[in-house]
Amino acid sequence: MRSFSYERAASPGAAAAAAAGTANAKFIAGGTNLLDLMKLEIETPAHLIDVNDLALDRIEETADGGLRIGALVRNTDLAADIRVRRDYGVLSRALLAGASGQLRNKATTAGNLLQRTRCPYFYDTNLPCNKRKPGSGCAAIGGFSRQHAVVGVSDACIATHPSDMAVAMRALDAVVETVRPDGTTRSIPIAELHRLPGDSPEIETSLEPGELITAVVLPKPVGGAQAYRKVRDRASYAFALVSVAAIVQRDGTGRVALGGVAHKPWRVEAAEAKLPDGAKAVTARLFADAKPTKDNAYKLPLAERTLAAVLREARA
């Protein structure tokens, strides 16, 4: 690990200003992704800004009946919150399907959204990776790509976003609230937070340098049967090969977002219109522009079957 200086920020505005005003600075929240990558020198910040004192660890009700989740609310606490369990079951389920009890106790809402890919070539510093070292190439394209993305990919990168929580938040139309280094705040719909790789896979979000996430807002509950189904190589403590977050209403309409298939949670509103026609119709539209490799083409039928299982369960 490279050496770094360390400070505890006293307010969100001060944290953002410090991040913009210090060379090569990074925020640290739970640390469960950042420290992992720092040990491997994939992340090499010269300065860490600890945001754990920022009092952003509360879940509050909003004026229009939704919930404002502080950026530092731990994954365990968010999943266990009685309002989330009751009204946003898909979110509790997605959180509980991720990582381990120990990790969820540390992992934060913002850190979870901003965790980086688990592409094995991104982790292997001996191999080319455009995300880790822009312009060096992509070892996954033409390599072993069983875990990689099937849709929204580019010639520069075929990595997936590993978060389970983000997939549920996409289905719930969450909104990310931030503060920028100049003190201004803004709201970013979750659909616009994560980017597709394009020709700059190293730029993963629409956040500006030094911009701090302060909260994630859930709109008022939409009801329906809510489910999160995650398919992985073992039954627990493993990342998704494919996952489905679904909210299905009594009349057969609903929302569907997929994990494990793209560089961001994958939701296509036009595909949801096909829900009354069944899983095959929905996934045909979701994957209309898919470009799988020979190693990961299995994800297309797997996603269809996983969605079919979720719909069966929701309608039971």
Next chain:
Amino acid sequence: MQISGRLELSRRHLLIVGAASLAASSIATPPPAAAQSAPTGAPVMTRVSFDVNGETHQLELDTRTTLLDALREHLHLTGTKKGCDHGQCGACTVIVDGRRINSCLTLAVMHQGDEITTIEGLGTPDGLHPLQAAFIEHDGYQCGYCTPGQICSAVAVLAEVKAGIPSHVTADLNAPLRLTNAELRERMSGNICRCGAYSNIAEAISEVAGRSA
């Protein structure tokens, strides 16, 4: 109060790091086999104090020091183990302010004022914690390397169940919890045992859970 702050990079430390790389290879992403390379910048030292097993310690540490390394290399509490050093095995599990965490993925400087419990703080050879006694009775280990992490995790699992925190296998998120075998196994999945003592570990925890229920 104990003051210590030596940076010890012994042969033993390097061996532990090497073994950790092997242990981790079963999971998600293997860390590189080589030990961590030398820092480019000069080390940055900082002071931190926290309680470990009821005793306050003040340390002066390189900012890079994980809580795990602070416990093992600086406070010489070697009960907590380093398996993978990347959050993938659970050998380093300790309890901080009542919650279990992986001590390898957190910096010591981030724990100013915290109360930390390690395996050494749960019981003593003459006064075993009920879970320690149950692990012995049920043979919940072979080599024993994962055991301190398993036991710290199990202590916290029982508290999490008591607090009503749901898990991935909880059938109804809005009904009271029942600690079934499936619940127990899911909740303990963050602790890998390369000797495969799982069934005995589950029996040891079930016995204590049944007693305290």
